[in-house]
Amino acid sequence: MSQLGQLMVGIEGLQLGDAETRLLQHPQIGGVILFARNYADPDQLAALTDAIHAVRDPALLVAVDQEGGRVQRFRDGFTRLPPMAALGRQYDADPAAARTMAADIGWLMAAELRAVGVDLSFAPVLDLDRGVSMVIGDRGFHALPDVVTELADCWIGGMHDADMPSTAKHFPGHGSVTPDSHLELPVDHRPEPQLRDSDLLPFEQLIQAGHVDTVMTAHVAYPEADIRPASLSAHWIGTVLRDDLGFPGVVVADDLDMEGVAAFGDRPARARVALEAGNDLLLLCNSLDAREDVLAAMPAEPDAAASARIDGLRRPFGSLTLADVRADPRGRRAVDACRRLLADD
Numbered sequence: 001m002s003q004l005g006q007l008m009v010g011i012e013g014l015q016l017g018d019a020e021t022r023l024l025q026h027p028q029i030g031g032v033i034l035f036a037r038n039y040a041d042p043d044q045l046a047a048l049t050d051a052i053h054a055v056r057d058p059a060l061l062v063a064v065d066q067e068g069g070r071v072q073r074f075r076d077g078f079t080r081l082p083p084m085a086a087l088g089r090q091y092d093a094d095p096a097a098a099r100t101m102a103a104d105i106g107w108l109m110a111a112e113l114r115a116v117g118v119d120l121s122f123a124p125v126l127d128l129d130r131g132v133s134m135v136i137g138d139r140g141f142h143a144l145p146d147v148v149t150e151l152a153d154c155w156i157g158g159m160h161d162a163d164m165p166s167t168a169k170h171f172p173g174h175g176s177v178t179p180d181s182h183l184e185l186p187v188d189h190r191p192e193p194q195l196r197d198s199d200l201l202p203f204e205q206l207i208q209a210g211h212v213d214t215v216m217t218a219h220v221a222y223p224e225a226d227i228r229p230a231s232l233s234a235h236w237i238g239t240v241l242r243d244d245l246g247f248p249g250v251v252v253a254d255d256l257d258m259e260g261v262a263a264f265g266d267r268p269a270r271a272r273v274a275l276e277a278g279n280d281l282l283l284l285c286n287s288l289d290a291r292e293d294v295l296a297a298m299p300a301e302p303d304a305a306a307s308a309r310i311d312g313l314r315r316p317f318g319s320l321t322l323a324d325v326r327a328d329p330r331g332r333r334a335v336d337a338c339r340r341l342l343a344d345d
Helices: 018-025 042-054 083-094 094-116 145-161 192-196 201-208 234-246 257-263 267-277 288-297 304-311 323-326 329-344
Strands: 008-010 029-034 061-064 066-068 167-170 214-217 227-228 251-255 282-283
Touching: 008 288, 029 042, 029 282, 042 061, 042 192, 042 234, 083 145, 083 323, 083 329, 094 145, 094 323, 094 329, 167 201, 214 234, 227 234, 227 257, 227 304, 234 251, 251 304, 257 267, 267 282, 267 288, 282 288, 282 329, 323 329
Parallel strands: 008 029, 008 282, 029 061, 167 214, 214 251, 251 282
Antiparallel strands: none
């Protein structure tokens, strides 16, 4: 098996069973996304990631949402990470200190995960913290696009120092609409030029700097540009992201389980539409009983170009342990920064 597939799935528990091992051998599987239900402690997690990586060659990707704040799947045994908005508040008080903290915490987050065999965390959030979004909120760095770009760039630099690819999400911006796309489809009625001058700016600036490895598309509709949500839109993915912004990396559709895409049919139908729109990689996080049906609805083999881009996210693992990460001077500095930001939050 020489290619990675285009579906990343959730798994049931703390270890792989025989049935899930067989499922992960399907040509269209590209990786596994882990959640709190898959975590007991660092040793168990390392054994699970080893088992996932051993399923096939090339090894499947192992991913998680480990942003910080309320979105941190692995907690006990890992450093508690502050929400990104805490770095934005630090920036307002001391920009230089905030930049250093962002870089160090981005490194710490990535280095801790890499120490237990996790390939990537879907971070950072580039959505503007406008104070209106139910689901974004303090997951965003700041309300001002330029500050988001600056802090996210430092965070990404830290991730790259730990050999972890970055994911900019949720393209082209989820922070200016109130509804939660997990529960319904948010609709942003602003014209596209207004979006390009605000929410889209951090994505554009970081892509043009060459610092973004993966972009996750949003289950948000912008009907002045396309009635479909961006995650299912050839306009947003093909015309804007690929052609206008020149993004060469992996495009990931947000979770197919979310109600923001429920109007487009069952999960297999959503998968077909998402692939047709130009996404490289699809997420199916929690509907474990739908995994085989979604695979059956996809092409038998992955698209070669998409598979090559997905494979490009893999990095060789080093020998650092969690203890090594925290004993490193940068690790000690990052842990201290986390504590300070959480104390002030």
